[in-house]
Amino acid sequence: MKKAIVFSLIIIVASFLISLLIYLSAKGKGKSTEKAEPPAMVEKDQSPSPEKEKVTLFFPTWEGFLKPQEQEIEKTANKREKAETILEKLKNPPSGAESPFPIGGEVRKVFITGKMAVIDLQFPSEGMGASQELLTIYSIVNSIIFNIEGIEEVKIVIGGIERETLYGHISLKYPFYMDLSYAGE
Amino acid sequence: MKSHKLFFFLFLLAVLSNAVLSQDVKIRYADHNNFSRFVIESQETLDYEIFYTGEFSVSIKLKGNLAISQVKRIDSRIFNSLEVTKSEGNTILILKFRKSATWKLFELYNPFRIVVDVRERPSGKILKRFVRTIVLDPGHGGEELGTVGKNGTPEKKLTLLFAKELKQLMERTLGVRVILTREDDSFVPLDERTAIANNAKADIFISIHFNYSQDPTVKGPETYFLSYKATDTEARLLAYKENLGKIKQAPSSDIELILWDMAQSQYLYQSSRLAETIQMELADEIGVKNRGVKQAPFAVLMGATMPAVLVEVDFISNPNEEKLLLTREYRTSLEKAILRGIQKYIGSLR
Numbered sequence: 150m151k152k153a154i155v156f157s158l159i160i161i162v163a164s165f166l167i168s169l170l171i172y173l174s175a176k177g178k179g180k181s182t183e184k185a186e187p188p189a190m191v192e193k194d195q196s197p198s199p200e201k202e203k204v205t206l207f208f209p210t211w212e213g214f215l216k217p218q219e220q221e222i223e224k225t226a227n228k229r230e231k232a233e234t235i236l237e238k239l240k241n242p243p244s245g246a247e248s249p250f251p252i253g254g255e256v257r258k259v260f261i262t263g264k265m266a267v268i269d270l271q272f273p274s275e276g277m278g279a280s281q282e283l284l285t286i287y288s289i290v291n292s293i294i295f296n297i298e299g300i301e302e303v304k305i306v307i308g309g310i311e312r313e314t315l316y317g318h319i320s321l322k323y324p325f326y327m328d329l330s331y332a333g334e
Numbered sequence: 335m336k337s338h339k340l341f342f343f344l345f346l347l348a349v350l351s352n353a354v355l356s357q358d359v360k361i362r363y364a365d366h367n368n369f370s371r372f373v374i375e376s377q378e379t380l381d382y383e384i385f386y387t388g389e390f391s392v393s394i395k396l397k398g399n400l401a402i403s404q405v406k407r408i409d410s411r412i413f414n415s416l417e418v419t420k421s422e423g424n425t426i427l428i429l430k431f432r433k434s435a436t437w438k439l440f441e442l443y444n445p446f447r448i449v450v451d452v453r454e455r456p457s458g459k460i461l462k463r464f465v466r467t468i469v470l471d472p473g474h475g476g477e478e479l480g481t482v483g484k485n486g487t488p489e490k491k492l493t494l495l496f497a498k499e500l501k502q503l504m505e506r507t508l509g510v511r512v513i514l515t516r517e518d519d520s521f522v523p524l525d526e527r528t529a530i531a532n533n534a535k536a537d538i539f540i541s542i543h544f545n546y547s548q549d550p551t552v553k554g555p556e557t558y559f560l561s562y563k564a565t566d567t568e569a570r571l572l573a574y575k576e577n578l579g580k581i582k583q584a585p586s587s588d589i590e591l592i593l594w595d596m597a598q599s600q601y602l603y604q605s606s607r608l609a610e611t612i613q614m615e616l617a618d619e620i621g622v623k624n625r626g627v628k629q630a631p632f633a634v635l636m637g638a639t640m641p642a643v644l645v646e647v648d649f650i651s652n653p654n655e656e657k658l659l660l661t662r663e664y665r666t667s668l669e670k671a672i673l674r675g676i677q678k679y680i681g682s683l684r
Binding site for chain 1: 368369442449451453473478479481482543544545546548549552556561632633646
């Protein structure tokens with residue numbers, strides 16, 4: 150009986166020592182990987198910064214019109230990516246500018262079909278005044294059409310489906326064309 | 335010799351003082367795709383008033399004897415001429431249009447600018463008709479709250495209250511039949527609201543709303559009529575008909591829907607006139623500048639087969655206005671202003 154207990158203790162201690170060795174060796178490997186990283190960091194630093202391009206975005210203002218503002222965005226490979234980048238910039242505007250997106254408002258997807266950009270939005274259920282709704286829509290529409298060559302109309306869908314309006318005012322039935330009469334100078 | 339010198343000195347003094355005292359105001363204009371823009375620019379904020387001077391012009395009275403850098407010749411699709419006159423210490427600009435047009439005005443800052451956007455009025459004429467039925471549409475309702483005032487007033491509650499009171503006032507004063515698109519806090523789809531007006535053969539359709547701005551000091555009305563690009567919808571209809579021909583299918587309800595959406599196009603001229611008279615009276619009543627009427631693709635106006643406007647009566651985001659709008663007295667004053675606007679419009683039909 151005593152022999153069995155001693156044998157068990159030896160097994161436990163041995164397995165603990167083996168586990169400890171495995172752990173330490175793995176930690177040592179991790180460290181060596183971390184050490185190997187700096188060259189990669191250096192490489193990243195040396196890579197050329199992404200090419201930029203200027204776009205004019207139309208941010209809504211409290212005074213009730215859209216304010217055109219020149220912004221820099223990273224050059225993108227296609228129209229869809231450019232539209233997504235523009236919408237991201239509208240969602241996170243520079244300081245001093247207002248976003249057309251209400252808190253919780255998201256872009257679900259962007260599709261390009263011929264001359265039309267289809268923007269699928271997800272907006273919170275809280276209401277909006279008519280002039281706010283008008284500026285929200287035309288901030289998106291004008292910013293897309295003004296900057297993406299070949300896009301002439303923007304269709305807005307909500308949550309993947311066609312909706313009558315965003316908040317009970319402006320018709321979303323037909324695609325929108327650029328309208329600069331909602332914009333200042 | 336001395337008198338010559340004195341005269342020269344006084345002349346120089348007059349010229350210099352005029353140059354120093356008068357602000358330099360720059361004028362420019364540009365034609366855009368669907369509108370023309372006229373801009374008055376000054377380094378200092380200008381005190382001004384706007385006067386509605388008919389379908390073919392707008393007048394802006396600038397306070398002070400201002401040095402205007404004149405535009406020698408106007409070459410524009412919409413603007414015809416600019417007259418600058420000075421009277422009683424004011425500088426008056428009369429901007430004349432080539433065609434009947436609607437305008438809206440707003441201000442920009444750094445530098446200060448008064449921007450007047452002018453759109454050609456949709457073609458048409460005032461049809462002589464008696465106004466027997468008016469449909470009032472209290473915006474939103476049911477699950478759709480609309481916007482909510484800073485003190486918590488839901489737009490849907492105020493639109494219903496306002497429309498019910500306006501109905502009584504109209505019936506009493508004009509002796510017309512007034513129909514509401516909703517009598518209680520229920521949700522009515524937008525096309526159903528227009529259908530109510532069409533089925534009642536209404537002569538006027540007015541959708542009542544209240545506005546919201548992030549700026550709690552903004553107040554005043556905004557009156558809209560439908561923005562409609564005839565060519566676009568007609569092109570869609572044509573394309574649809576052509577496709578039908580190619581695939582040899584029976585016409586579906588789609589074609590009726592496109593025709594329904596075109597319904598308001600025949601009434602845009604009258605809608606613009608109705609919007610102007612209501613906007614003018616409401617702005618005057620609330621005590622703000624009349625900044626003209628606006629156009630937008632409002633769903634509720636699309637299928638209306640009569641002159642139709644959407645009135646954003648005032649901003650409930652302004653706590654003072656919200657408080658006032660909850661008083662019967664203030665609401666009545668605004669309801670009477672809308673009534674005067676309708677009366678002026680009806681007067682022009684005769």
